[in-house]
Every structure is written in structure tokens, then in C-alpha cells.
Amino acid sequence: MTSAALRSRAWKMLEMVTTPLLPSDYLDLVSPLRAGADLRGRIEAVHPETSDAATIVIRPGRGWRGHTAGQYVRIGVDVDGVRLWRAYSVTSPTNRQDGRITVTVKAIPDGKVSNHLVRRVKPGTLIQLDQATGDFVLPEAKPAKVLYLTAGSGITPVMGMLRDIEFDDVVMVHSAPQPQDVIFRDDLHALVADKKLRLTELHTDTDGMLDIARLDELVPDWTERETWACGPAGMLDAAEKHWSEHGVQERLHTERFRPSIVVAGDGGEVTFSTTGKTVDADGATPLLDVGEEAGVLMPSGCRMGICFGCVTPLKAGAVRDLRTGEITEAEPGVLIQTCVSAAAGPCDIER
Amino acid sequence: MTAIDPTAHLTAEQIEELGRELDAIRDEVIAGRGEKDAAYIRKVISAQRKLELVSRGVLLFSIFPPAWLIGTAGLSVAKIMDNMEIGHNILHGQWDWMRDPKIHSTTWDWDHVSPAEQWKHSHNELHHTYTNVIGKDNDLGYGIMRVDEDQKWHPFHLGQPLWNFINACFFEYGIAAYDLELGKNLSKRRRKSPEFRARARAVGRKIRKQVLKDYVIHPLLSGPSFPTTLAATFTANLVRNLWTHSVIMCGHFPEGVQVFERRSIRGETRGQWYLRQMMGSANISGSKAMHFMTGNLSHQIEHHLFPDLPSNRYAEVAVKVRALFEKYELDYVTGPLPKQVFSAWHKVFRLSLPNKKPKVKTPKVKTPDREQELVAA
Numbered sequence: 001m002t003s004a005a006l007r008s009r010a011w012k013m014l015e016m017v018t019t020p021l022l023p024s025d026y027l028d029l030v031s032p033l034r035a036g037a038d039l040r041g042r043i044e045a046v047h048p049e050t051s052d053a054a055t056i057v058i059r060p061g062r063g064w065r066g067h068t069a070g071q072y073v074r075i076g077v078d079v080d081g082v083r084l085w086r087a088y089s090v091t092s093p094t095n096r097q098d099g100r101i102t103v104t105v106k107a108i109p110d111g112k113v114s115n116h117l118v119r120r121v122k123p124g125t126l127i128q129l130d131q132a133t134g135d136f137v138l139p140e141a142k143p144a145k146v147l148y149l150t151a152g153s154g155i156t157p158v159m160g161m162l163r164d165i166e167f168d169d170v171v172m173v174h175s176a177p178q179p180q181d182v183i184f185r186d187d188l189h190a191l192v193a194d195k196k197l198r199l200t201e202l203h204t205d206t207d208g209m210l211d212i213a214r215l216d217e218l219v220p221d222w223t224e225r226e227t228w229a230c231g232p233a234g235m236l237d238a239a240e241k242h243w244s245e246h247g248v249q250e251r252l253h254t255e256r257f258r259p260s261i262v263v264a265g266d267g268g269e270v271t272f273s274t275t276g277k278t279v280d281a282d283g284a285t286p287l288l289d290v291g292e293e294a295g296v297l298m299p300s301g302c303r304m305g306i307c308f309g310c311v312t313p314l315k316a317g318a319v320r321d322l323r324t325g326e327i328t329e330a331e332p333g334v335l336i337q338t339c340v341s342a343a344a345g346p347c348d349i350e351r
Numbered sequence: 352m353t354a355i356d357p358t359a360h361l362t363a364e365q366i367e368e369l370g371r372e373l374d375a376i377r378d379e380v381i382a383g384r385g386e387k388d389a390a391y392i393r394k395v396i397s398a399q400r401k402l403e404l405v406s407r408g409v410l411l412f413s414i415f416p417p418a419w420l421i422g423t424a425g426l427s428v429a430k431i432m433d434n435m436e437i438g439h440n441i442l443h444g445q446w447d448w449m450r451d452p453k454i455h456s457t458t459w460d461w462d463h464v465s466p467a468e469q470w471k472h473s474h475n476e477l478h479h480t481y482t483n484v485i486g487k488d489n490d491l492g493y494g495i496m497r498v499d500e501d502q503k504w505h506p507f508h509l510g511q512p513l514w515n516f517i518n519a520c521f522f523e524y525g526i527a528a529y530d531l532e533l534g535k536n537l538s539k540r541r542r543k544s545p546e547f548r549a550r551a552r553a554v555g556r557k558i559r560k561q562v563l564k565d566y567v568i569h570p571l572l573s574g575p576s577f578p579t580t581l582a583a584t585f586t587a588n589l590v591r592n593l594w595t596h597s598v599i600m601c602g603h604f605p606e607g608v609q610v611f612e613r614r615s616i617r618g619e620t621r622g623q624w625y626l627r628q629m630m631g632s633a634n635i636s637g638s639k640a641m642h643f644m645t646g647n648l649s650h651q652i653e654h655h656l657f658p659d660l661p662s663n664r665y666a667e668v669a670v671k672v673r674a675l676f677e678k679y680e681l682d683y684v685t686g687p688l689p690k691q692v693f694s695a696w697h698k699v700f701r702l703s704l705p706n707k708k709p710k711v712k713t714p715k716v717k718t719p720d721r722e723q724e725l726v727a728a
């Protein structure tokens with residue numbers, strides 16, 4: 001018998017010993033970060049960055065497979081006893097010696113998780129983790145010239161890139177309301193002092209929003225640069241338009257943090273057929289929220305339509321994608337992202 | 352049986368007002384649920400697991416009498432915790448709000464021969480909805496006993512003290528059979544239905560796993576302590592069964608608890624539903640440890656009013672609920688465990704015989720007839 005077969009035999013035996021629980025339920029009591037456990041992490045420190053942003057240092061469990069600069073990680077945090085999942089960009093370099101990773105979180109008004117992480121969470125807290133994911137990453141081949149176009153907390157995935165790989169020619173245009181709101185300001189200025197980065201810092205409270213037409217003046221050779229842009233939807237929309245007008249759209253890589261919601265649908269009666277719950281939903285509330293409100297266990301992740309951690313079979317009826325207004329009708333095998341879908345008439349969700 | 356309806360003095364408006372006051376109590380707890388409650392259930396689960404591990408560890412040496420005693424006591428307590436404060440309450444969805452998939456009514460399994468799915472249906476849906484409605488709530492005497500004068504007497508009931516005792520000893524099997532609605536499903540036609548067979552198979556699988564664990568694997572692991580470990584696990588299961596049976600009997604069987612006729616729940620309003628739960632349940636008074644070991648089912652009245660509120664909140668809710676009983680001049684049935692157990696058993700014995708007096712037609716606890724009201728309005 002191979003050793004793998006032997007091990008699975010032994011594990012089966014162990015399961016008989018611990019039934020109806022699993023051996024891992026007991027192992028979790030002593031070693032929640034061990035290899036083979038559900039992926040978790042332990043918060044080891046919280047460093048304030050600005051008055052409303054902080055960097056969270058996490059020791060991931062043994063099953064962590066590492067990340068690529070620019071990717072994000074979904075973390076599940078218990079806030080007031082309720083487990084909530086959010087996605088944050090990894091801001092640490094990929095080769096950090098101590099095996100820890102960092103995410104940098106900006107507290108958004110009424111943000112349950114972000115405020116908890118920035119202001120209340122204590123070192124030692126265990127959190128749930130997913131493997132890093134996302135394709136807002138640098139290419140394998142080094143581009144000669146790079147432009148980072150960021151605003152607000154859009155700096156976070158880019159900081160992960162800046163810390164990871166040095167390029168010969170890097171320009172950054174970053175907007176924030178005021179100097180003290182610039183996350184990583186000291187790090188950025190240190191890079192500038194070392195001549196590793198050319199930085200244009202815009203303070204929108206005094207300078208106004210970045211007018212994309214001004215790029216010609218700020219970064220005259222922007223069309224030659226491989227560009228990574230992250231920030232509010234307005235800025236990204238403008239950038240996408242601008243780049244494609246100049247016929248260089250393939251040079252632009254964007255990452256959106258929030259879905260831009262365009263249409264509010266009609267709503268209807270939503271049935272969660274596995275749990276047998278039926279509730280009325282309006283056409284603007286994501287089905288994820290509708291389900292959670294009704295006490296249904298809904299899987300979720302980023303809650304913004306990018307991680308597919310929330311996909312669930314749509315068994316009957318139709319839903320509307322809150323970002324595009326697109327209607328999806330039930331068919332065998334159709335999965336919907338409940339975080340960005342709302343009821344467009346009565347529907348049945350397998351949960 | 353109560354000849355006089357103990358709720359007769361309440362007007363329909365009062366009953367609805369009572370419902371609103373109960374809703375307010377419920378909303379307050381829901382709004383205040385948080386970190387402390389989550390920490391509570393996690394602590395209880397972790398303590399239960401450690402106690403079970405240690406007890407089973409000690410039982411490996413159960414050939415030595417002190418080890419047998421300590422291990423058996425520990426395992427009995429661990430099994431009671433698993434079934435009562437943890438299993439029963441999680442399967443009620445009391446902790447679903449935490450959104451922790453490991454502590455959720457859809458994923459939890461317990462140390463019990465009844466599969467969680469089936470139990471949730473018969474208990475959460477049927478028993479909690481139709482509490483104490485004759486012919487609808489199978490918990491009322493578990494379908495094998497007569498616990499109210501209004502149930503028809505049959506010579507079979509002469510043996511019910513014995514049935515009840517046997518049921519107490521093998522309570523978990525009784526529950527499994529009851530969840531399967533075995534009595535009703537034994538007819539030839541029903542027995543063959545694929546749905547019933549699937550459910551019966553699920554029970555079979557669960558029983559096999561449980562028996563294998565308790566009566567084969569753990570004794571085998573104990574080597575020379577095989578027979579003593581076997582005896583220990585059997586004893587722990589017996590203790591757990593007797594205990595849970597007693598607690599559960601106290602919930603609805605003691606004297607003073609009302610039962611209801613089928614037609615009385617037609618068109619029931621929220622207030623009337625609450626009132627039925629209040630009159631159909633009974634509490635056990637006692638210490639904190641006592642409440643904990645009953646899984647807070649000592650607060651049966653509060654549990655029946657709010658089956659999905661976290662169990663650790665029933666004690667504080669009970670104070671407010673009791674005040675409402677007083678305000679509306681209703682009888683809050685409670686008492687220490689021995690008294691309530693005696694009362695329930697007394698009823699089992701008493702009703703094993705036919706009714707003494709010829710049955711007089713008296714109004715049962717009856718919620719006002721909606722149709723009549725509507726006509727009057």
C-alpha cells in the first residue's frame with residue numbers, strides 16, 4: 001500500500017473515532033494554523049498609516065500559497081460576533097522573509113469591517129483567509145516604462161507592486177484629498193529620494209480632481225507606458241475612455257474596488273429553496289444581503305463582484321446584474337453572483 | 352385538563368398587545384446580539400470537546416475503577432452538553448447569525464442517532480409550530496402515550512408508565528423513531544415509499560456510526576480495558592438519555608400545562624400563537640449550572656416563544672416574560688426539577704387509566720373564533 005493510501009486509511013479510522021465530528025474539529029482547538037487546516041491567519045500587529053487607514057500584519061496558516069504583487073486576498077473577520085468577508089490588496093512584497101503578509105485598510109464611513117480592522121481589532125485575533133487571487137498583476141517580462149495611476153486607497157495594490165519589483169523608469173500620479181490622507185506617504189517619498197520613483201501627488205481638496213487631459217502635461221510619454229490604474233470608478237472610466245481614444249487601451253490595466261451600480265430592477269419574491277425561506281426583495285438590494293438578512297448561510301467574499309466566492313445556482317426566475325443591468329434567467333447550470341445580483345421578479349436561489 | 356380556560360379573561364386586543372410586547376423583547380435581544388454571545392458558544396463548544404477528549408482518554412484505563420468513574424462521569428456530562436446546550440440550540444438556528452459555517456444549523460451534526468436533518472424537521476417545524484395541539488404535535492406523548500384527558504383512552508395506555516421508562520432509557524432511539532414517524536409509516540404501503548426508505552437508511556447509517564464509535568472502536572482502543580470502556584460508554588449514553596428525557600418531559604407534561612384542539616389554531620394570530628406557547632410550556636427553576644445542563648431548556652417557556660434566540664439570553668428574557676405573565680394574570684408553570692419530573696410522571700400514571708369522571712363537554716383553551724369575530728365586525 002502506498003503511504004498516501006495508508007494515510008487516508010488512518011484518517012478514515014480517525015473519523016470513526018471522532019464521529020459525528022471530524023478529526024480536524026479537535027485539531028483546530030490546538031493548532032488552527034497547521035498545514036491541512038482550513039486556511040486561517042493570525043493578526044500579529046496593526047500599524048496606523050493615516051488617521052483612517054492601517055496596515056494589518058497577518059501570519060497566514062501553513063497552507064498559504066503566497067501571492068503575486070498586485071493581488072488581493074479575501075479575509076473573513078468576526079465583527080460583533082458576525083463573520084464578514086472582504087477583499088483587500090496585499091501590500092507586502094512577495095519575498096518577505098518572516099512569512100507574514102500585510103493588507104492595508106482604509107476605514108470607509110459605515111464600513112463595518114474596515115472600521116473594525118483599522119480601529120478595534122487586537123493582535124492575536126484569528127481570521128479566515130482565502131488564497132490570494134486577482135489578475136491586476138505585473139507581467140513576467142519587465143516593461144521599460146511604467147505608470148501607476150492611483151487615487152485614495154487605490155494605492156494599496158500598487159504599493160504591493162512597488163515594494164516587490166524595481167523598474168528603471170516608474171512614474172506615479174496619485175490623488176488624495178490632503179497630504180495627511182496619502183497612505184504610505186513616507187514610503188513613497190523615501191522611494192522618490194532614492195530616485196526609484198517619480199511622483200506627482202495631487203491634493204484634490206485644493207487642486208481639484210485629476211483631469212485626465214492633464215496627463216499630457218504631467219506625464220508627457222504616458223502613451224508609451226505600461227499603466228496600472230486603481231481608484232474610484234469615475235477615474236477609471238475616464239482613464240479607459242482616454243486610453244482607448246488614443247488607441248493604447250492594451251497598455252492600461254485597471255482594478256475596480258466597488259461595482260458601479262447602474263440599474264435598479266423590479267424586485268420580487270425570493271425563495272431560498274435549500275433552507276426553505278421565502279422573502280420579498282426589492283430590485284436594488286443584492287441577493288447576498290437579502291439572504292443574509294433572512295438568516296440563510298450565504299457564501300461571500302469581496303461583495304463587489306470580483307471573487308466569485310458567492311456564486312450560487314439560480315434555479316428559477318430571473319436576476320439583474322446590478323453593475324450592467326443585464327438580466328440572467330434560470331437554466332440548468334446557471335450560477336449567479338449573489339453580491340451583485342438583485343431580484344428581477346420572483347426567483348429561486350439554491351441556498 | 353382545565354375545565355376553565357385560563358386565558359378567558361383576555362380580550363382579543365389584549366392578546367395582540369401581549370404579542371407586541373413579546374416582539375419588543377425579541378427585537379431587543381436581536382439588536383444586542385454580538386461578540387459576547389459568539390464568544391460564549393465558542394467557549395462552550397471548545398470546553399465540550401476538551402471534556403470529551405479527556406474523558407475518553409481516561410477511559411482507556413477504565414480497568415481501574417477510579418478511572419472508570421471519572422471517565423464515565425466526564426463522558427456523560429460531555430454528551431449532555433453536546434445534545435443540549437450545543438446541538439439542540441445550534442440546530443434551532445440560534446447561532447446562524449454568526450455566519451460561521453462550522454456553527455450553523457445547516458452543517459451541524461450531533462452525538463445522537465437521529466440525523467440532524469430529520470430532527471430539525473420534526474422538532475423545529477412540527478413541534479414548535481403546533482406546540483401541544485392534539486393530533487398535530489407528535490411530541491405530545493411522542494405518539495405512544497396519553498398525556499391529556501382529551502386524548503382517547505385505549506387499553507394500550509395501561510402500559511404507558513413502562514413505555515415511558517423504556518423510552519427514557521433509550522431516548523435517542525425513541526427520538527430517531529419519532530423523527531421517522533415510525534408508527535405512522537409502518538403500514539405496508541408507507542413502508543415502501545422511496546422517501547421513507549431514504550430517511551430510514553439515513554437513520555441506519557447514523558446509528559451504525561454511533562454504535563461503532565461508542566461500542567466497538569473506543570473499547571478496542573482501550574485494549575485490556577475493553578469491557579470496562581464498553582460499560583462506561585453504555586452508562587454515559589444511559590445517563591444522557593435519562594437526563595434529556597427528564598428535562599424534556601418537564602417542558603410540556605407537568606400539571607398545569609395546556610393542550611389545544613386542532614380547530615383552535617385555525618386563523619391563529621401572532622398574539623394567539625404566542626399565548627399558546629406560553630400556556631403550553633413549563634419551566635424548571637434552579638441554579639445557573641442547572642440551566643446550563645438542560646441546554647437552557649429549563650427556560651422552556653422562553654424557548655418556545657423565541658426558539659431562535661441564543662440560549663444564553665433566555666435567563667434575562669425570562670425576567671421580562673415572567674413580568675408579562677403577571678401583568679396578564681397568567682399562570683407561569685415552573686418548579687424545581689424533582690417536583691416537575693414527579694408531576695410529569697404522575698400524569699403519565701394517572702392517564703394510563705381511563706378518565707375518572709364521565710367527560711363533560713367543557714371549553715378547552717380556545718382562542719377566539721376568528722370567523723365569528725369577522726362576522727360580528
Ligand code: FES
Nearest residue numbers: 301302303308339
Ligand atoms: S462576493 Fe465576490 S463576487 Fe460576489
